[in-house]
Amino acid sequence: VNELPAAADLAAFGRLARRLLVQADSRRAGTRTVRGRRGAGLEFLEHRDYRAGDELRHVDWRLSARRSALLVRERQVDAGGDWWLCVDASSSMATGAGAKWRVAVQCAVAFGYSLLDLGSRVGLLVYADDVVMQLPCGRGHTQFARLARALREWQPVQRRAGSRLASCAAQLSTQASAIAFSDFLTMGPWQRELAQLRAQTQTLRALAFCDAADRRLPLHQHLSLMDIETGQQRDLVPGAAQLEAAAHAWSTRVRELQRCCARESIRFSVGDVAAGWRGAAVQHLRVQAGPR
Amino acid sequence: MSWSQPVWLLGLLLVPIIWWLHRARGHGVPWSVASLLLWSESAQQGSVGTRRAAADPAWWRRAAIAALLVTALAAPRVQLERRPVTVWVDDGLSMATIESDGASRWQSGLARAQETLAARSLVQTEWRTISGQSLPASPQDLRRLTPVTVLDASREHWLVTDGADPRVRAWAAANGIARIVPVGTVTENVAIVALAARPALDSPGVLDVEVEIVNSGLRAAQRTVALAGAGPAQVPRALQLAPLADARLRWRVSRAAGAIRVVLQPGDALAADDSLTLTAQQLQPLDVQLDASCPSGLRRALAAHDELHLQSGAVPQLRIDCANRPGPQSPGAVPRLLLPAIDDARTVGAAALLWSRDAVTENLAIPLPATLRIGTAREFDSARDQVLLWTDGRPAITRTRVAPYTVSTWIDLEQPALQREPEYPVLVAALLDAAWGRPLLRRFEQVTREPALTRIVPERRIALASVPRAARAGRDDSEPLLWLALLLMMWDLAASLRQFIALRREQVAR
Numbered sequence: 001v002n003e004l005p006a007a008a009d010l011a012a013f014g015r016l017a018r019r020l021l022v023q024a025d026s027r028r029a030g031t032r033t034v035r036g037r038r039g040a041g042l043e044f045l046e047h048r049d050y051r052a053g054d055e056l057r058h059v060d061w062r063l064s065a066r067r068s069a070l071l072v073r074e075r076q077v078d079a080g081g082d083w084w085l086c087v088d089a090s091s092s093m094a095t096g097a098g099a100k101w102r103v104a105v106q107c108a109v110a111f112g113y114s115l116l117d118l119g120s121r122v123g124l125l126v127y128a129d130d131v132v133m134q135l136p137c138g139r140g141h142t143q144f145a146r147l148a149r150a151l152r153e154w155q156p157v158q159r160r161a162g163s164r165l166a167s168c169a170a171q172l173s174t175q176a177s178a179i180a181f182s183d184f185l186t187m188g189p190w191q192r193e194l195a196q197l198r199a200q201t202q203t204l205r206a207l208a209f210c211d212a213a214d215r216r217l218p219l220h221q222h223l224s225l226m227d228i229e230t231g232q233q234r235d236l237v238p239g240a241a242q243l244e245a246a247a248h249a250w251s252t253r254v255r256e257l258q259r260c261c262a263r264e265s266i267r268f269s270v271g272d273v274a275a276g277w278r279g280a281a282v283q284h285l286r287v288q289a290g291p292r
Numbered sequence: 293m294s295w296s297q298p299v300w301l302l303g304l305l306l307v308p309i310i311w312w313l314h315r316a317r318g319h320g321v322p323w324s325v326a327s328l329l330l331w332s333e334s335a336q337q338g339s340v341g342t343r344r345a346a347a348d349p350a351w352w353r354r355a356a357i358a359a360l361l362v363t364a365l366a367a368p369r370v371q372l373e374r375r376p377v378t379v380w381v382d383d384g385l386s387m388a389t390i391e392s393d394g395a396s397r398w399q400s401g402l403a404r405a406q407e408t409l410a411a412r413s414l415v416q417t418e419w420r421t422i423s424g425q426s427l428p429a430s431p432q433d434l435r436r437l438t439p440v441t442v443l444d445a446s447r448e449h450w451l452v453t454d455g456a457d458p459r460v461r462a463w464a465a466a467n468g469i470a471r472i473v474p475v476g477t478v479t480e481n482v483a484i485v486a487l488a489a490r491p492a493l494d495s496p497g498v499l500d501v502e503v504e505i506v507n508s509g510l511r512a513a514q515r516t517v518a519l520a521g522a523g524p525a526q527v528p529r530a531l532q533l534a535p536l537a538d539a540r541l542r543w544r545v546s547r548a549a550g551a552i553r554v555v556l557q558p559g560d561a562l563a564a565d566d567s568l569t570l571t572a573q574q575l576q577p578l579d580v581q582l583d584a585s586c587p588s589g590l591r592r593a594l595a596a597h598d599e600l601h602l603q604s605g606a607v608p609q610l611r612i613d614c615a616n617r618p619g620p621q622s623p624g625a626v627p628r629l630l631l632p633a634i635d636d637a638r639t640v641g642a643a644a645l646l647w648s649r650d651a652v653t654e655n656l657a658i659p660l661p662a663t664l665r666i667g668t669a670r671e672f673d674s675a676r677d678q679v680l681l682w683t684d685g686r687p688a689i690t691r692t693r694v695a696p697y698t699v700s701t702w703i704d705l706e707q708p709a710l711q712r713e714p715e716y717p718v719l720v721a722a723l724l725d726a727a728w729g730r731p732l733l734r735r736f737e738q739v740t741r742e743p744a745l746t747r748i749v750p751e752r753r754i755a756l757a758s759v760p761r762a763a764r765a766g767r768d769d770s771e772p773l774l775w776l777a778l779l780l781m782m783w784d785l786a787a788s789l790r791q792f793i794a795l796r797r798e799q800v801a802r
Contacts (some may be wrong), residue, residue, distance in 0.1 A: 092326035150771035159324075185327035214326040218794045222350065227328040234328055235320050246330040253329065 002105045002152050010113045012044060013281060017114035045074045057117060081120040082137045082215040084110055084172055085147075086197075088182030089156040090128045090163035091228045095111040096213035098138060098156070099273040104209055105151045107284075111179055112147045116140065122147065123176075125168045126154055130162040132172060162229045165216040166193040169200045179201035184208045184257055186228065191260045198231030198264040207284050212274065215246040296367035303362030307355045313791075314351035321795060350375040353784045360777035364770040365572065369508070375448045376416035379405050380440075380469070382453035382460050383421035383428070386748040389454070389562045401452035401475040402427075408473065422463060423428035423452070439463050454750035455746065457666050464754050480509035482533060483565035483746035489572055490736035496598045499575060501543040502570075503554050504564070505537030507533035508747040512558075521545050526703055538743075565746045570739045577601040578732065580724075581608035587710030588633065590614075593720040599732040610727065627696040627727040637704045640683050651680040651689075655731065658722045661713045664688075665704035680726060689727055693700065699727040 005013070047060060050070035085108045112122045116139065124147055135150050136145075137180040139259035161186040163186040172178060178201045184190060198204045217223060218236040225234045236242065252264025254270055261268035271286045295301065325331060381387070387398045389728055395403075402419075409417055419427050422660040424440040437462075443449050451469045454476035455458050464472065485502035507513045513533050526543055534537060545552060549572055556566040580600045582591060590612070594600050600610070611628040640663065647657035669687045672679075675702070681689040687703045699722060703710075725731045 036708065095324065095326040110344040187327065187329050211326075215330055216798075217323065217325075217331075218791065219797065221791045222314065223323040225323050225325050225328060225331055228324045230327060230328070232328055234331065236331055237320075238331075240332065249330045249332070276382055282572050 002102055002154070003146055004152055005106050006111050009278065010110055013110045013278065014114045014117045016282065017111070017285060018118060021114065021118065025245055030166075030200045041204055041290075045147045048074055049257045056249075065275045077114060080110050082123065082173065082176040083111075083115045083120050084123045084125055084137070084168070084178040084201075085150070086165065086168045086178055086180045086182075088128070088129060088134060088163050088165075088180070089126045089154065089161070090186070091157055091159050091161045092163065092185045094156040095228060096160055096211040096273070098207040098227050099213070100211050101156050103271065103273045103277045103280055104156075104207070107207055107271070108179075108181050109151055110277060110281050111150055113144055115291055116144050116147075124150055125171055126150075127164065128157055129164050130167045131171055132157075137176075157229055161230055162188065163192065164193065166196050166209070169193075169197045172197070172200050175202055175216070177201055178206075179205040179207065180290075181207050181209070183214075184211065184253065185214070185229075187227075194260055194266065195264055198266055202265070203267075205271075205284065206257070206261060207280060209251065209280065210270055213274070215243065215250055217246075219242070219243075233234070294369045295367060298366055300362055301365035301508045303365070304359060304738065306358040306362065310355045310358060311351055314354075319790075331521050332534045339407075348388055349789065350405075350784060353780055353787070356779050357784065360773045364773035364777065366653075366770075375446070376418070377409065377448045378418045378420060378444065379409075379450045379452060379473075380404075380420055380422045381427060382407055382451065382457070383423055383425070384453075384457045384460060384743040385564055386454055386456040386476070386562065387479070388555060388564050389476060389748045391478055391561070393612045397454050397475045401454075401473055404475065405450060405452050407479045408471075412721055416657055418447070422460065422541075436582060439508070440467075443467050448522065453754075454748065455754050456748050460742075461725050461751065461754050471590045472752075472754050474750065474754075476748070478561040479749045480511060480513065481560050481562045481565070481746060481748045482513045482515050482556055483562070483741065483743070484554055484556060484568040484742045485538070485565075486566040486738060486740045488736060488738035489545075489552060489554065489570055490734070491547065491575055491599065493733070495544075497547045498544050499547050499549070499552075499572060501545055501570075503541045503543075504538060504745050505531060505541070505556070506532065506538040506746060507535060508543040508749070510535050510798045516557045517547065518555045518557060520555060521549055521551045547572070554628065559647060562748055565741060568739055568741065570737055572737060574737050575735055578609040578728070579607070582612045583614045586612055586614040587706040588709065589716060590631075590705055590720060597721060597732070599725070599735065602718045609765075610671070610724065627729070628698050629723050629727050630698055630700040631705060632700060632702060633705050634665075634702060637665040637667045638662050640666050642661075644683055645688065646682040648679050648682060651726075652680050654726070656680060656722050658718055660716060660719065661715050664710065665707045667702040667704060669700075669702050673721055689723070689726070695729055697727050697729060697756065698722055729747060 047132040048062060048071065050059060050064075050072050054072050057203055058074075060071050060073050064071045087104055087108050089101070093104065108124070112124070115122045117140070121139050122143060124133070124135035125131050126133035131152060133150065137147055138146065163182060163184075165180060165182065168178070168180075174198075178197065180194075180197070184206075194206070217225075217236075219238055219240070222237050224237065225236050226232070257268060257270075260266075265288050267284070269280070269284040273280075275283075307408060309542050312663070351398075381398070381401065386398065387401070390396050391397060393398060420440075421427060422439045427679045429659065442672070448470050449468055450471045450473060451460075451464050452473040454459055454470075456476070458677070470533075474641065479742055483506050484503060485506050487501070489499045489501045492498040492500050503517060503519075505515070505517065512535060515533070516528045517531055518528040526545070529541055531539055531541070551569055551571050553569045577599050578601065580594055580602055582594060582602060586593070591602070594602055594612075609626055611626055612631070613628055614631040631798045642660050642662050645660055645664070651657045666683050666688050669690070672687055672690060677687075677690040678693055679687040679690050680699075681701075683688070688703055689699065691700075703719070705716075705720075721732070
């Protein structure tokens, strides 16, 4: 069973997130305030002139009488407030005593709480090689309870489960937003998958979790390394140079992620599990979005 | 530097094998990682250039341990000084074995030792058998005596041997032999190890002969056994013997044969044990000289005895004197039975007779007639004589304590009633057995050869572990190598233990 953040911590994070998320959305839209997309939702967006083919039930008769012209009410689609939490449950998330998985779950719960508190609908996708668990979008405390229960009890597959972010894309509607929680240590075509998911969503955020234990091996011992996701093996006698090379490889991966996310206008941050979920989540809230 | 066991140097081939096992095969500790992305070759090269991954540090330790052990087993020797050499030559029967080149092991060993000595320019050499004797002129004269046990520490000691006798190997290991000169390749030998003869119990003129034959070789052997010098020609017998098996063959030959000779055909590499000869003269009936005054019943009993021959010649082998006084024998005398004159004989029941412990021990105690007439022993010296039969606290039969024995009896053997008793000849035979010193009807002769001496299978692996350093010509450098190997083994063990603890910690942390 995964330990979830305490209610007080969630409330504090929710207050911070409300402010930072609103600021972020404002910045993303430039000088304009938040503007929804026209659609068949319940929320009122604006009035416009009647065009042939508009349904008469959308005509605002009172305003049309005052302006002496037919005006119809336009509404914004509700899907614009849907958020999907995509949590990576591949085997690599279970290494290092499961620290990455634990922090990812806690971050997902915290963001879910904050988004539900902001009135959004929140859904959950737990994925590995494919989507292994899905919680449909919903609102309110009941949805948070479902979300928390699902994440509290779920554990990543211990071996031979890869990480394929693209599997989530098929589950998302084009008007939804998503937050991906992963260690991004896959050797697959992760850049294409990120772009594919970004194209599928209105907004995409990505939290990468790093664990120093992933870059640590017993020194000067003949090890037969096995990739826990692919099962590939390699003999190695790690020394200081190998540890340095591993740190370098991780930095390279982070730079590549940053470049890709900037290109795709994905808010991206790297959270060290040693800082806990709060550090990773707050750091992500402060990330500037790149141009799209 | 020289090597005592250079064949062990082939073990150095272990080093590349150990390298291959550590580098090519990969027997690392299984370790799961989040992604090989972090530990790929390209990642390392990107960071630290084209430097290869470090080798398992344990491989060179283990290779060094193997190399040191192999080198130590090859026994490197560093020549320090030249000391006079004593060459000890195995004087066992197996050294008379003729090898395929026609020379005996003895000759080959001497020649090889001389070559080695000449190659090392060693001239102050002493040659001895391991019994400490001078070398015999011929291998046929080989005769193993008690080996020398203390060797001169100021000299270097070599041993020429085929190693066939385990006692020689033990002697070499225990007495500071510095160098072995091995000889011999032949392994097959069949030997006669025993020849025995005795008078046949059911036929007076015949001897029962038994021969024991052993196959000391490593393969089955077939031989024909022929008996010679035993009167009428005997038919040779074929024999099939498994390795290390033995067989006993029996013949009946005429008692007139003076010597019995057994021969194995065809002969083998060790001819000295292919025949055995037994002299049968000692098995002829004894010549007995009987006093004219002896009773006729006694004469008849002697005539009926298969192992006695009454004669009146000058040199009897046993003498019977009647009506003489007991007393010490003159030097060179023969065993005799003495019947003193009896003038106070009385009748004694069998219940009053008691055989002494000496008589019982020597199986002289026999059933006696129900009544006997026994006189009084007038001259009895307890220091000189031992009593064989007591009657009412007085001796009835005595015997001198020292051979040749004189047996005196005060039993009235002239008594007519006694001479008609069936026990009479048995009593006479028992008295003569006591005088002769052993039962006349159970005489036998035998010639034996120790079976271990007939084994000629050479053994080249002779341990010299206990040779003291001072007795060797050169310094033995194997000991420091062994110590170094031991240190490396301890290091490797400690490193493995440290790695194990580190791995456990890492696994717990993960």
